[in-house]
Amino acid sequence: MSTIAVTGAAGFIGSHVCEALLARGDRVIGIDNFDDFYDPAIKRANLTACSANQQFKLIEADIRDADAMSAALAGGIDAVIHLAARAGVRPSIEQPVLYADVNVNGTAVMLEAARQAGIQRFIFASSSSVYGNNPKVPFSETDPVDHPISPYAATKKAGELLCHTYAHLFGMNITCLRFFTVYGPRQRPDLAIHKFAKLMLAEQPIPVYGDGSTSRDYTYISDTVDGVLRALDRCTGFQLYNLGNSQPVTLNELIAALERTLRKKVIINRKPVQSGDVERTCADIARAREELDYTPRVHLANGLAQFVAWMCS
Numbered sequence: 001m002s003t004i005a006v007t008g009a010a011g012f013i014g015s016h017v018c019e020a021l022l023a024r025g026d027r028v029i030g031i032d033n034f035d036d037f038y039d040p041a042i043k044r045a046n047l048t049a050c051s052a053n054q055q056f057k058l059i060e061a062d063i064r065d066a067d068a069m070s071a072a073l074a075g076g077i078d079a080v081i082h083l084a085a086r087a088g089v090r091p092s093i094e095q096p097v098l099y100a101d102v103n104v105n106g107t108a109v110m111l112e113a114a115r116q117a118g119i120q121r122f123i124f125a126s127s128s129s130v131y132g133n134n135p136k137v138p139f140s141e142t143d144p145v146d147h148p149i150s151p152y153a154a155t156k157k158a159g160e161l162l163c164h165t166y167a168h169l170f171g172m173n174i175t176c177l178r179f180f181t182v183y184g185p186r187q188r189p190d191l192a193i194h195k196f197a198k199l200m201l202a203e204q205p206i207p208v209y210g211d212g213s214t215s216r217d218y219t220y221i222s223d224t225v226d227g228v229l230r231a232l233d234r235c236t237g238f239q240l241y242n243l244g245n246s247q248p249v250t251l252n253e254l255i256a257a258l259e260r261t262l263r264k265k266v267i268i269n270r271k272p273v274q275s276g277d278v279e280r281t282c283a284d285i286a287r288a289r290e291e292l293d294y295t296p297r298v299h300l301a302n303g304l305a306q307f308v309a310w311m312c313s
Contacts, residue, residue: 001025001026001027002026002027002078002079003026003027003028003029003076003077003078004021004026004027004028004029004077004078004079004080004081004232005028005029005030005031005072005073005077005079005080005081006018006021006028006029006030006031006080006081006083007031007032007063007080007081007082007083007084007110008031008032008082008083008084008085008125009028009030009031009032009047009050009058009083010030010032010034010043010044010046010047010058011032011043011046011083011084011188012046012182012186012187012188012221013083013125013179013182013221013224013225013228014030014032014046014083014084015043015046015047015050015186016184016186016221016222016224016225017081017083017225017228017229018030018047018050018056019049019050020225020226020228020229021229022050022053022055022056024229025055026055027055027056027057028050028055028056028057029057029059029072029077030047030050030056030057030058030059031058031059031061031063031069031072031084032058032059032060032084033060033061033062033063033084034060035086037086037087037088037091038188038189038190039189042189046186059072062106063082063084063102063106063107063109063110064101064102064105064106064109065109066109066112066113069109069110069113070113070116070117072113073113073114073116073117073119074117077114077117077119078119078121079119079120079121079122079123079232079235080110080114080119080121080122080123081123081125081228081232082107082110082122082123082124082125083125084102084106084110085102085103085106085125085155085156086098086099086102086103086152086155087152087188088152088190089129089150089152089153089276089277090150090274090276090277091152092150092151092152092155092276093150093151093275093276096151099151099152099155100151100154100155100158103152103155103156103158103159104155104158104159104162107124107158107159107162107163108162110122111162111163111166111172114172115166115170115172119172120172120173121172121173121174121232121235122163122166122172122173122174122175122235123174123175123177123228123231123232123235124159124160124163124174124175124176124177125177125179126156126157126159126160126176126177126178126179126240127152127153127156127178127179128178128179128180128181128217128242128244128281128283129148129150129152129153129156129278130145130148130153130156130157130160130178131143131145131178131278131281132145132147132148132149132153132278133147133149133278133279137248137280137282138246138282138283138284139242139281139282139283139284140242140284140286140287141178141240141241141242141284141287145157149275149276149278150275150276152276153276159176160176160240163176163238164238167237167238168238173235173236173237173238174235174238174239175231175232175234175235175238175239175240175241176239176240176241177227177228177231177241177243178240178241178242178243178244178283179219179224179243179244180216180217180218180219180242180243180244180245180281180283181216181217181218181219181244181281182219182220182221182224183218183219183220183221183303183307184220184221184222184303184306184307184310185221185306185307185310185311186221186310187221187307192251192254193218193254193258193304193307194307194311196254196255196258196266197258197262197307197308197311198311200258200259200262200264200266201262201264201312203264203267204267205267205268205269206255206266206267206268206269207269207271208251208255208268208269208270208271209271209272209273209274209277210251210271210272210273210277212250212251212252212255213250213251213252214250214251214277214278214279214280215248215249215250215251215279215280215281215282216248216249216251216254216280216281217244217245217246217247217248217249217281217282217283218245218247218249218254218300218303219243219244219245219283219296220245220296220298220302220303220306222297222298223243223245223296223297223298224243226294227241227243227288227292227294228243230292230293230294231292234291234292239291241287241288241291241292241294242283242284242285242287242288243283243285243288243294244281244282244283244285244296245283245296245298246282246283246284246285246296247299247300248280248281248282249300254300255268257300257301257304258304260301261301261304261305261308262308
């Protein structure tokens, strides 16, 4: 049995990762500060199943608090899965200093706390946003990522660079995972699928930025979690992987799929394209397939059905 520290444990991805670790017999130290980016009560509800497990311990603390993180990682932690971050492209444009503080400084604090505790495995949650408006599709880990178009993307690239530095200087085993538009039960309420579904059920108009031709590589939560655990178990040296579905879907196609799933006709409120939004995301997952044996299994129609069943339960 391993003991794994998970930051952002009460979030969408974090709570699912914690449950998967517990299900396979690991002990989990969950770290979360329950910030108000969205209702903290939702995050506490996300941890209902974990809190009922004796192998789960919750520490309420901020990843920027070096003393608290040193204390949290002291004594027998085998690995860190660092998921905590200030999320969202558009909000990062409004609060770039906050995003840099949480995402860059917070990651530096976590890496240093892990180093001081002698922890040799560290998983960092990066994002497909680092690719910016990459003209080459699909996006490969070897593509240049030097032109982020939002502060959020820049902070995730900075986090990857910090991880590489710690791996190089201190011999830590660190894997960075670039997540591609994760969705499913407990998805953040500000994200498109959750927001659209709620508005459509209420027969309210949904905001659509642009003509609907932008595309995203929607990846179901169970596939992402599977990739995280595979990366954790194979964490050696410095590694970088895309965790996507490699099946991009346009915004118009997503809306049509939601109409079919919800059996509701959409009302569209057309808006101009937003600054910081990329035109497309599409993951080349060849490296993850080969080295992690990662294979996404949930198609969009099935994933949306499971999400809607959760939301309406």
